[in-house]
Amino acid sequence: MSRLDRAYDWFDSRFGLGKAQSFLGKAFPAEDSFLLGEVALFCFGLLVASGTFLGFFYEPSTAATQYQGSVMQYQGEEMPAAFVSVLQITYDVPFGMLIRRMHHWAAHLFIASMALHMLRVFFTGAYRNPREPNWLVGLGLAGLSMGAAYTGYSLPFDEFASTAVGIGYNVTLSIPLFGEWLSNVAFGGSFPSSSTIPRLYFFHVVVIPLAIAGLLAVHMAILIRQKHTEAAREEDVQGSETVAADDGQGRETVDADDGTVIVGLPAVPNQVAVSAVVFFLTLATLSLLSGFFPVHNIAAYGPNNPASTPELIMPDWFLMWGYGFLKLTPSWLSFDLFGIHFSAEFIGGLVLPGIVFAAVAAWPFIDYSEKEVHFTADPTERPWPTAVGMAGVTFIMAASIAGMDVVLGEVVGMSTAALRPYLIGLVIGAPILIGLASYAALGGFEADPPTEGTAATDGGEPKLEDDE
Secondary structure: OOOHHHHHHHHHHHHHHHHHHHHHOOOEEEHHHHHHHHHHHHHHHHHHHHHHHOOOOOOOOOEEOOOOOOHHHOOOOOOEEHHHHHHHHHHHOOHHHHHHHHHHHOOOOOOHHHHHHHHHHHHHHOOOOOOHHHHHHHHHHOOOOHHHHHHHHOOOOOOOHHHHHHHHHHHHHOOOOOOOOOOOHHHHOOOOOOOOOHHHHHHHHHHHHHHHHHHHHHHHHHHHHHHOOOOOOOOEEOOOOHHHHHHHHOOOOOOOOOOOEEEEEEEEHHHHHHHHHHHHHHHHHHHHHHOOOOOOOOHHHHHHOOOOOOOOOOOOOHHHHHHHHHOOOOOOOOEEEOOOEEOOOHHHHHHHHHHHHHHHHHHHHOOOOOOOOOOOOHHHOOHHHHHHHHHHHHHHHHHHHHHOOOHHHHHHOOOOHHHHHHHHHHHHHHHHHHHHHHHOEEEEEOOOOOOOOOOOHHHOOOOOOOOO
């Protein structure tokens, strides 16, 4: 026995390398839409890397500091240290502007790819038994990513950031019974206080990233244990050197209706090569965006000034729908119940978005399958779930349009007050119309609507196999 063989046996006896070899042969479905999750994962890694760079130069403090840098209009002025440090990162630190832009666009692509990934899962029914837990984990990741973006708003402590974060403070304060306590925990007391930036910075760089990393690990562990879903097979699959059957048995033929086995590319080397291409394409996309498209210009807004408010305050696109709820909730919706005050701000800012998240979380238990389903479905053969999905997407888009009421009012020449009834009608009516139209287009009103009648789409009688 050679030295290399003896070394391998030594490690194998202690770490079970034989089992690792079987893992390296796991199959990944060769479908492009399945790579959206990898894009999100790579974006998170780039967010951590770019955020670490920025953290070396950022100062989470509101203490007055004299600015000495490249922006002449602020030369020699005393301004909050947080604002000064972001100016220095942007204009004085080598590659600082590029890394700050990359951090910004990676956050946007992270949330966008995650949203598209969830839509793909929804419309193909990949959330059904036994994958409901991973759907909930994914929803938790979506909520945490929005929280990370919101806490990141505050860090420059410019006029825009302080005004936007102030809205969140008021919404938190409006929570019945616990609002004051929660606002003290999250914002360090009355906003803005000297504790606000350090608290939000801690949430942004420690608490939320660790929570996201933990849920990503759980998400991947569940995925590995349960295996991927894959598209329904039209016929039996013949094995080859580049096709793997994810059951550890090296089958040469996999039946078309066998839901216990996933057929696709082996993890090593095929899927690793695909993932490498996806990573570099993600990096290239972010580099292109960072090189040519500017991000939030804090020099134009100036440092936080409690005595003034910017003319136009709007969140990023992924928070715009929640802002739309705040805009549309009428003040008369406030009421008292058993001596507890429920404000319109609380209803629009937390209750309505909470209902949206609750509905998304509950959907796998509404569209429930008694059998385990390991094949994705054709959305055109599922009129009811597809119509609900189309209505939901329309609802979020309409609410986002309502969040841009100031801009929309300027375009159409109407005040926001005059525009509000039309926007309320849009938010309520458009989802219903789109949902009904989708249901009708897919034959939902026919006497015998399309069904997922094949054994492949129903998953046969699948049984998860133990890779061990």
